Amino acid sequence: MTEQPSETDPQTAIDSVAGNRDDRVYEYSAGDEQEGIPFVGAGPGNPRLLTVAGRELLADADLVVHAGSLVNSELLDEYCADAETVSSIGKDLEELIPLMRDVYEAGDTVVRLHSGDPAIYGAALEQMDALEHEGVPTYIVPGVTSAFAASATMRTQLTLNEVANHVAFTRPQGKTLDEDEDHISEFVGMGDVTTCIYLGTHAVSETMDRLLEDGHDPETPVAAIYHASWPDEDVIEGTIATIGEKLEDAGYRASAMVVIGDAVGGEDYERSFLYGDWANRGSSDETQEADD
Known part of the structure; x- marks a missing residue:
């Protein structure tokens, strides 16, 4: 797998999207199948806490770029057995972006696997923006945060x-x-x-x-x-x-x-309204009619 230098500086890519709302926001919802490189939340650690969508994407992946020891090795063994796995630890954007771009453009399936949920301290968006700037579509698949x-x-x-x-x-x-x-x-x-x-x-x-x-x-x-x-x-x-x-x-x-x-x-809390008066708010009239 030969890595080529990135065509653009990642910071340039980040700056270029400022203020521009992507039309895909209105076309897709979380969990929908989409084109491009998915940024998948691996969950907190237990492989069983990986989402169904995440598991399906890993099963079809040719390359999984993962967050090193932050992702449980048992998850990699169980769901990424048929994929090449590369740790992102120690790699900067200038190395990661060309790696994922080139494999994707060669026609292989790439998954970027983050720990927890990519939206929480995941540094996912800067990678996504850099890839998008070079013509590679991306999207997020949520995960369970710690x-x-x-x-x-x-x-x-x-x-x-x-x-x-x-x-x-x-x-x-x-x-x-x-x-x-x-x-x-x-x-x-x-x-x-x-x-x-x-x-x-x-x-x-x-x-x-x-x-x-x-x-x-x-x-x-x-x-x-x-x-x-x-x-x-x-x-x-x-x-x-x-x-x-x-x-x-x-x-x-x-x-x-x-x-x-x-x-x-988990102490000293009060019973919620959800399963109290609110739950019965529509039944009092019906009960009165039955009594009559």
Whole structure:
């Protein structure tokens, strides 16, 4: 497989689509069969959490460019046995775009496999724009993001009546996020928000220290789910005051979903209206007629 240099700079491709709404937005829905290279969400880890659409696309693929160790090797073994697999780890856009373009233009079927869901910290759109700029159509196939796998593992909901009305997907300050762009403290301070922290396992202690400095309740529940849905999944429960030390003692520096808020414990919520008065709102008149 010979790789040719990209004809255009990826940043040029990204800039060229600004403000232009693609007509395919109005022609296709998520899950529809489309032409081009699909950007498939592999899910959080367990191969059974791959979508049906994703499984079908992998079964027909000649080349699967995947997110390295972020995708469970069991999934690759089970669904990509007949395809050439290439890890994207260590490759930049200038290498990835020509690789996928050339294979696709040669008539082979290409799948770009991202971990979780491509829409959440997936860096998918810049690849798609670069491919589109070179005449290769692309589209997204959703996947299960790790926050949902963590919620399932914890046997709770991210939203709970009278406990959490909102969910925030976020990440902590660091090399790619400035201090003034870190809003974790604001989300936690709202009280009825379940805050899901991606890409922050290495910085949990520092993040919790900042929350304490900002005056947040040290007893606020926190759970860190390492490798949610993988065979080596581990659940570490604590509070804002204790989770940092617990996670450090466990030795995890990556790949944990950190969830903050009262919904973590699934406690003290109120019965919803859905299966209460609202469920019976159309039956009272019918019951009265039957009694008459």
